[in-house]
Amino acid sequence: MERHHIFRARGLTKMYDMGEVRVEALRNVDFDLYEGELLVLLGASGSGKSTLLNILGGLDAPTEGTVWYRDRELDTTDEDALTDYRRHHVGFVFQFYNLIPSLTARENVALVTEISDDPMRPDEALDLVGLANRLDHFPAQLSGGEQQRVAIARAVAKRPQVLLCDEPTGALDLETGRIVLRALERVNTELKTAIAVITHNAAIAGMGDRIVRMSSGQIASDEPNPDRVPINNISW
């Protein structure tokens, strides 16, 4: 079976110029993400995971190298094109949920559905992450795990091709973390959305179809994981 690319990145280098010191966050990285897969990006803190994901998601530009989204090359210098790309094709989930405090769960999702082309209904998206009974709660009235699930619902409501998650459970305890991961898994299996999850937590890696390890700005290993571990069996 031929696998279609979501992302194809070649020769990505990212340099941060900090006066005297230069930090090389990415060094000549080649990276692929395929349709429908759940990929776990593993690595120590500072290994360049976030930098890679931000570049793929159009939040940051590489110093060198090229990124193709499906068969289109991303022009990382065109602010409008990147905005359009984020708006219609990628969803983000961050460690800190970044919900709009003045909007309810439903409205936080509606914020995105109002500007996209073929979105889900906000309550549909919230149902997917198990929050059908929390629609009209404001962020201040939700627990951390619930807030993160609202963030996931908000990210998937526009039916993106790919979901980029940067340490989505980083601020959560084990049990709520599992609930959040289950929500991601459900998105992956039911909507066939490709997902890249960053973690520095090796225990989580078992849930992925493929595990990519990074260290010092380079890909250290890239292995398929034929036996996905059920989330209930994950613990850290």
Place this chain on the structure above:
Amino acid sequence: MRSLRHKLVRDTWHNRGQVLSIAAVVATAIMTVLSMRGTYESLQHARDSFYQESSFPHVWARLERAPESIRSRIEAIDGVQAVDTRVRFMANLRLPDRIGSVTGLFSSVDPEVHALGQLVLRSGRLPGTRERDRVVINEKFSEANGLEEGDTFDGIINGQMRHLMVVGVAISPEYMYPLAPGSIFPDHETFGLIWMGREVLAAESDMEGAFNEVALQLRGGAREAAVIDALDRILKPYGGQGGYGRSEQISHQFLEGELAQNRNTGTLIPAVFLAVVAFLLNMVLRRLVDTQRQEIAVLKAFGYTNATVGWFYLRFALLAVFMGTVVGVVVGTWLGHVMVDLYKEYFVFPDLSYRFGVDLVAIAVVISILSAAVGALGGVRAATSLPPAEAMRPKAPARFRPGIFERMGFERWLSSTARMVLRNIERQPVKSFLSAMGVAFSVAILVLGMFMFDAIEYMMDLQFNQVQREDISLVFERPLPESVQTEIEHHPSVTEAEIFRSVPVRLIHGHLEKEAGIIGRRLGDDLQRIVDEDGREIRLPSEGMVLSRFLADELGLDGPGMVWAEVLEGSRPVRTVAVVDIVDDFLGASAYMELGALHRLAGGTRSVNGANVKVFPGTRDAVMDEMATLPSIAGVSSPRKMYEIFREQMDEGFLLGVFFLVFFSSIIALAVIYNGARIALSERGRELASLRVLGFSRQEVAVLLFSEQGLITFVAIPIGWLLGYWMSWAMVNAFVTESYRIPFLVDTGTFVFSAAATILAAVLSSLVVRRRLNRYDLISVLKTRD
């Protein structure tokens, strides 16, 4: 605290826009205190000391003629401290090189007697009481006509041409605003005050041993009304025209009106600015402290007190207040000098100089610092109300609830972003309200200021383009037959001529009476018309009389009715006249009748005493010159020319005035909106970055950030209109004199302009904040916790 101090320096630099904008408001507040309030105090002081030194009278009365012997009876009135009798009359003057006619108000002086309302000599000396043809003239007249000591001019006194020589130049407290009777603004070229020795003046006007004006100074505690009553009783047999106090004395009235206006604006405007300063400093410091709650928690954990920490942040505010004060004092003092100098053009004081109370500046500074302190301490207290350990943790998300709009059922019409804007406004109702009030005041100040221009403009336009449309106005030396009209019309330069008669009368209605002049004109006449304050023409009736609203009020008439008219010339008949209409005008106090009807009322020959003339373009000055030399013509003047001079002065003053108004009010709008947007950005930077990640464009995010300030501005504008409208109305009511009222109507253009200027200020502030928004690094914002 050293590293914290470095941080403060960095923060101050980071927030320099806010420091500067607050400093600008402080500076403007102090500028308005020093210029407006300072002008008021300077005028007040100069007037009080002039009144004091010159023994300014409390009561005046004019009469036909009374012997000096009744003086002792006046002195005996309870409450009277001093009595000054005078001889006074109007006469025509002939000045070399002066187009048209010039009138002089001749008054008697006697250097050997302690007079009330004493002259202050600017140069030369007073003429002796028996010194013939030697006069003192008022300073403005001297300046306007280049007449100095030793110069001569002619006066026609009692029908005889006298050759007069100037021996001194003086100013009088009774004519600080030298206005010819019936005029609305001073024309020093054509109206002069002339003082002559009492005995010679009396001899030349059949007033030997007699007087026709008396002025009184009252004892402290005397009742003015009672004194006037007693005086009127004594003067009645001598043609007394009724005594009046300072409140009806023209010069005093004008000065008082001007003072009241300065007192009002000089209190209101600085108060508005100080309120804005207080609000901004409070808001900005609260926010500054809030962003640093973690540092503060650390300090508190080390055992620092709230006051110590608060003082630390207060220094940020002190910098703004200090900078503002320095600039405000320098510019305000300069502005105060300019304004006081401007007043010297209009009012004549012996010694008017700019002065200001340090106390007022001190009050302004103290208010600024206090409000900053309240903000800083409030912020520190909020930050430290939690135990230090908890405060070091990030803040929980703010609590929100559906806004009032949504509860009212508008929900489904609102997008999520619109809800964000509304809820943010509603979550901080006090702050939103105060921001709106700040912007509203900025609009109101513009409305008020522009209204003053509108009003004067409107009044002048009405007067000179609707009411008095003639090029030249002629007053005859003696009454002439109506046929004089044809004669004037035959002059080659004249295109139109309309004759009129003016008859002095005393109008009586019930127990009320008032002297006035009735103007008689022909029915079809068009050069002068009766026009009300809305610009509507009132048709002259063929029978009966039309009265000015002011006269009607004096007579207690509020609609058509009958009055008695006692004619004060010729055979002095007393007849009833029907008042058929009352005209709401705002200049002067006039009565109008059809010419024939007036002849029947006044009796005597069908003669007229003046004419209004229109001439071919470009010939006006030549015709005026020519007319002024005719012996049958006593007065030649040109309303048109007056209007042109007025226009010139107005246009200059207008530009300067509008500049300062826009400047002052924009500073408020700029500072309020800039700080509002700046704080919104710092409070919601994270929210905005999230939106960018979700695919909102820069433009959309900027719109969202500024809609809050935009909405506040939008709501504030109509409030500002109302406020300005109300302030203008208050101003009009503070300024009503016998000879004019300010028309109350605010031009649509004023509303549009005030809104436009404020919107422009809002847009400018947003653009500055927008630059900062564009530099925002979204990733780094999202990586951190709030």
